[in-house]
Amino acid sequence: MSQTVDRALSILPLLAEGPADLGRVADRLGVHKSTALRLLRTLHEHGLVYRQSDQRYRLGARLISLAQEAMENLDIREIAHPHLVRLNEQCGHTVHLAVHEEDEVLYIDKVESRYPVRMYSRIGKPVAITVAAVAKLLLADLPEPERRARAEQFDYPLYTARSTPNAPAFLRELEKVRDQGWATDLGGHEESINCVGAPIRGADGRVAAAMSVSAPNVVVTADELLTLLPLVRRTADAISGEYSGRTPVTDPAHPDHRSARTPTKDPV
Amino acid sequence: MSQTVDRALSILPLLAEGPADLGRVADRLGVHKSTALRLLRTLHEHGLVYRQSDQRYRLGARLISLAQEAMENLDIREIAHPHLVRLNEQCGHTVHLAVHEEDEVLYIDKVESRYPVRMYSRIGKPVAITVAAVAKLLLADLPEPERRARAEQFDYPLYTARSTPNAPAFLRELEKVRDQGWATDLGGHEESINCVGAPIRGADGRVAAAMSVSAPNVVVTADELLTLLPLVRRTADAISGEYSGRTPVTDPAHPDHRSARTPTKDPV
């Protein structure tokens, strides 16, 4: 809507690919160098972009701290965290929490597996939207026309032989997930990794987040993982209850559950 | 430098305080509602801002994934991580890695304590710049005039009785840190928490990052923590060596050490 801002913001994903110099940025934006310079300077003043010693630009630290604050504003995260930890204590596997926003699904919390062999993942990373259990859960809740629209604009990369191959298959899978109230990813992303997930619902009954337990084949088989399903669902339901119930949030700052984790003020 | 972009970017820290509606944003920016609307729309298109169901705006998920990518581009982080883990295995305490950028010092990696009593901190959170051991290490390396300039524009919040009280004291402390090549924070931020840190240097000999070990009083006394100093310094030096040495980075994508942690492609 605003050309200047639009151009400036386009620089960010560009730099996310790696550091770039002025000329490169100008080229990619399709503008004159002097224009790119001014945009970069503005981004720099706000700390979103950093100029490293070789003069090239890369994403700045302010971006990281902003993202940090963004996550701390997510109520679901605060509420869910202790439940995720407890679940991890019970089963020992990696536990993820994810939300859906625009056309991304991303992990917003994670409790590491206590087994030596762990899967790789990172908070903030967008998930493989066509195969991940949490993605299926979140998309399955969308109204039918939107679900269809989304499904059709996705790519369907074949990570493994068991990846969802195309839109019709994906829509069928969503239908199934919607009916049964839980989802799996059995080697659809990484051959050797399986997940079981369940939805977390808000007060309006819509799916607000999704959680999953993941474990590599070498630790437990898919069948063994599936025996955890009741536990996962109970946990998800517990979070749903707390999230949709009278959330004890005194709005602007949430001193209650925040102080629960950090006894004094603004923690290190 | 560019007014429009400047205004748009000012919205981000504003929303970091918590969700806000259009009127509020316009007020805080000092512009007309329609102007604010256009800016927000542009931010929205880029996913940096999200519109929640009550129509209020908050920071968007794209911000989180961008920050993620920003961190993954930091070579020091990749290199340091295994060393941090090893140090944690040896001493059991919380290990932090921090860098300095513009006027912030922030944690970019962390390995959790293996003791039940843990300190609270989070990757991406700016540190208390006047007291944290890592902050002292990073600032101590700046050229004298800049150090002085920075020191004078800081606030000196008295977190505890042992917090650095003012600029002269801080400058003296930096001098000391610079000479001895390591730093501490003994209850300067949280009464009961102590830290010991050491600098990580790049090929040019300048301090590129800093690491520290933190532990609460109830686990080990300050004196006991100080006995870890040689270990911490050895670790920092090992990282320095690897970082300043011939870093095996085939630039654009870093397939080498990335693939070391994730056997196949783009992990979950």
Place this chain on the structure above:
DNA sequence: ACGTCTGTTGCATCTTCTGCAACGTTCATT
């Protein structure tokens, strides 16, 4: 010492952003 490459500045032009005022909705009030 020369040439090339990259970043930087000042300026005139014109695109694009801004604020206004009017409209459409939604929600609370009477």
Place this chain on the structure above:
DNA sequence: AATGAACGTTGCAGAAGATGCAACAGACGT
């Protein structure tokens, strides 16, 4: 049920600010 307020949204004319150009400066390698 009707009225009013508050908020978000749109089109438009004027004005302010962004753009590209061309010329300069500085670094680097030859």
